[in-house]
Amino acid sequence: MLSTLISGDYPRSRVLAVALVAILVGLALAPFAFPGTRSVNVAAKVAVFILLVASYDLLLGYTGIVSFAHTMFFGIGGYGVGIAMAKLGVGWGSLALGIALALAVSAVLAFAIGLLSLRVKAIFFAMITLAVASFFQILASQLSWLTGGEDGVTYKLPELLLPGTKLMETTILGVEVNGRLVSYYLVFFAALAFFLVFLRMVNSPFGRVLLSIRENEFRSEALGYRTVTYRTVANCIGALGATLAGALYAIWLRYTGPDTTLSFNIMIDILLMVVIGGMGTMYGAAIGATIFVIAQNYLQDLMKLASTATKGVPLLPDLLHPDRWLLWLGVLFIVCVYYFPGGIVGKLRAATR
C-alpha cells in the first residue's frame, strides 16, 4: 500500500525516512502542535514550497534544464486565483475557473517557451527564461487595473475558507475549528497529493526517459526518443506544478502580489532549496523547502544571539548578523554544487551504503 503511494521510491536511508515522516507529521498536525499565527503560516509556506520546488526538481534534477521562469508560473497561479476572486466574485465556481485559466495560460506559455528555446543551448535558454520572467513581472506591475500593480490584489475566499467562519462551537485541543483550519488542510492535502503525483511521474517510464536524456542526450536521440518533445512536456508539467503551488499560496494568503510570487529572490530561493535538498530526488524538495523556510523564519533569531555574542570581534558580528542568513545558505549551495550534487538527500543515501 505504502509502496504504491510513494511509487516505489523509497527513501533508502533511515535518517531520511525519519526526517520525511517528521516533516509529514509536523505539517499534518501543525495547527494543533504549533498553534499560533506565525507557525501555522510557516507550515503552510513549507507545504506550498515543497510542491513548488518539487515541480522545479522535475526540470532541473530530472531533465537537466535550468529555467528562470518558474516564478512566473508561480505568479500565474497566484494571480489566477487573485484576479478571479477580486473581479469575478467570490465563489467556488470562480475559484475553479481562475485556477483552470491559470493552468491553461501556464501550459500555453510553457509550451511556447519550450518549443522556441529548447532547441538551443542551455545558456541561451536560461537567459531567455530570465527575460521572459522579467517581462511578465513588468506586465504584472504595469497592468494595475487587472493585477493591482505593485500593491497586488487582496480578496476574500468562499465562506468555508474564511477565518471568520466557525464550523464547530467546541475547540479541538484548544484550537478553534474555523475556515482558517479548513484552508490550511486544503493547502496541505493538495500539496501532498500533487507531490505524490510528481513522485509517480518521475518513477514512471516517462521519468526514466527524462533521466536518460539528462545523462546522455545524444544516445537518447539515437535510441529513438525525440528529446525536444520530452523536454517540452517536462517543461509544461513543471510549469503546471508551479501554477498549482501558486494557486494554493494565493488561497492561503488571500493576497497575491509581485513580491510574494514573481520576485527574482524567490527564484533564487527555489534554486537554493532544490540544490541543497538534493537535485533529482524529489524528496530533496521536501527537505530543502523545510530547511529553507524554517531557516528563513527562525534561523535569524539564532543568528542574532550569535551576532551579539561575538560583538567585540572584527567582521564576525557582521557575518553572523541575522540578515546575512542568505550568505551562509549561499555558501552551502556552492559547496553542494561542487561536492554534493545529490544534496542532503544524496549525502544521507550515500552514508547508508
Add this chain to the structure above:
Amino acid sequence: MSAAAKPLAQTPVAALPGERLDWIPLALIPAIAILALPFIPSLPTWVTLTVAGLAMGMMIFMMAAGLTLVFGLMDVMNFAHGVFISVGAYAATSVVLAMKASMQADSLAANLSAILPAVLAAMALAGFLGWFFERVVIRPVYGDHLRQILVTMGGLIVVEQLIHVVWGPDIIPLPRPATITGSFIVADAAIERYRLLAVLVGLVVFVAMWLVLNRTRLGLLIRAGVENAEMVESLGYRIRRLFIGVFVAGSALAGLGGVMWALYQESVNAQIGMQVMVVLFIVLIIGGLGSVGGCFVGALLVGLVANYAGYLAPKLALGSNILLMVLVLLWRPRGLFPIGKA
C-alpha cells in the same frame, strides 16, 4: 610549375572577400534616432533624449562587453557578472566619500583627483574579484554549462551578501563631482554634462577595444580563440592564460561600468549589479552572444529605445528592451552579429 596548378591560379575573382563590416545593424542606430524624430514634438527634447539614450547605451556597453567576450572566448556565461559591477561601484563610492572635499570643489583638477583614483580602485577591485572568480569558482566547472549557471548564481548570492557585510545594507547616495553636474544648453536643448562624459568614455573604451582586437597580436589571438580555442592551442599558444587575462579585463571593465552607472543614478545599492543583469542579457542576445561589436550596437539600441519609449509611452518603457529583443530575434534569430556559439 606543374600543369595541375594552373586551374587554381585561375580561380575567379568573385572569391575575393566581402566586406568586413555588416553595416545594416549599425545603421539601425541612426535609423531609430531618426524614426523617433517625427513623434517627438520638439527638436531640443529629441536631442536631450538622444544624448541620454546614447549615454545609457555606452554605460550598458561597458558593463556588458566583458560578459560577451568571456562567453565568446571561454564558453562561460558568468551569471554572477553583476557582482563586478556592484563591487566596482562600491569601491569607487568608498574612495569618493573619503575625498568629499575634492569632489565638491569647483575645479576640474580637484574633481579628477578624486574621480580617477575612484575609477582605478573600482577597476582594480573588480578585476581582482574576477581573477578570484575565474580561478576558484569557474575553473572547476569548465564545459559543464548546467553547473556553471548554478555555481555562478551561488557566487552572485554570496558576494552580494558580502557587500552587505562590508558596506552595510543601506543605499548610499553618491553625488556627482561638482564640475560634471548640471546641464548646458545648446540651441535650446538641455544636455547633461555627465551624460556627455559617459558617451565620451564609452566611445574611448569601444575604440580602444576595437584597436586591441583588430590591430594587435593579442587581439588576433582573442579573435582566433573565439572561433576555435583548440586550434589556437595547437598552434602553440597557452590559451588558458589568455582566458584569465580576458576574464580579468572584462571584470575590470564591468567595474568601470559600475562606477559610471552609480554616478548616473547618484546612488549605490547592493542590487545594482543584479538589477542590470536582465538588461545585459537582453543586450547580449540582441547583439549576438560573443560579439563585442554586436554588444556595442545592441547596447546603444537598447539605450535609445528605452529613452524614447520613456518619453513617448512610459508604460511601455520598462518592457521596451524585451520587445526590441523579440523584434531583432524575429529578423536574425541568433542576434545581429552571431559568432556561432549559441
Add this chain to the structure above:
Amino acid sequence: MAEALLSLAGVNTHIGQYHILQGVDFEVPRAGLTMLLGRNGAGKTTALRTIMGLWKASAGAIRFDGREITRTPTPDLAQLGIGYVPENMGIFAGLTVKENLLLAARSGAPDKKRLDWIFKLFPAMQKFWNGLAGNLSGGQKQMLAISRAIVEPRKLLLVDEPTKGLAPAIISNMIEAFKELKRTETALLVVEQNFHFARSLGDAVAVMDSGRIVHTGSMAALAADEQLQTKLLGLSLESHQ
C-alpha cells in the same frame, strides 16, 4: 637503426564512457610519409587528437623525439615541433589569410623564404593574402590549413583527411604539394580515405580497426596485395578512388 620519431605504446583513450583507442602501438619514422588508414570509426582521428594532447590518453605512453609526451599540454607539443591539421581544417574564418599565417608563425612574422615557398606551393595564398579566410573555396581553405602548419619548420606533421570533400583536380594539386613537403625534413603522419592519394605519397602504412593497429608495413607491399586490402579495409582500394 634510428629511433622512431614518434612512438605509441599501448595507448588507450576514453571519451566519456566510450573506449575508443584500445591499445594502439605503432611508430612513425623520422622521415617520409606514414599513412594511417582504416574504416570510419576505427579511431584514426582520435589517435591524432590523442597524440596532439587534445584528448588525454587514459593509458599507455607516447614518445616524441626521445621524450615522453603523454601528459604534455597541447601548446607545448606545438613548440616541440608537432604541427596539426585537423579534419575540419581549423582555419579561422573571421581572420584574413595573412592573419591566419601570422598567428601560426609564433615568432612574429613568417620567415620570408618560407613564405615564398608556400606561395609557390599554393599561389592562392598570395592572391588572397588580405582576403577573409571564410570566403575561400574548400580547396583553398585546405591549402591554408596546410600552409599554416608549415609556415614554421616542423619535425612532424599530423594531417587528418586533407582531401576530404575536394574535387579531383584539386586533389592532384595536393599530391604535388605533399610531394614537395616530403622533400623537407618533416615527417608526416596522414590519415586518409582516398587511396589514390595514399598510394601516391605513402611510404609506410598503418591500418586501424576498432581502436587498434591491425597492420603495419610498407605502402608498396599493401598496394600490391589486393587480398590484404580487402581483408583490412573491407574493399579493394583500387576501386576506392
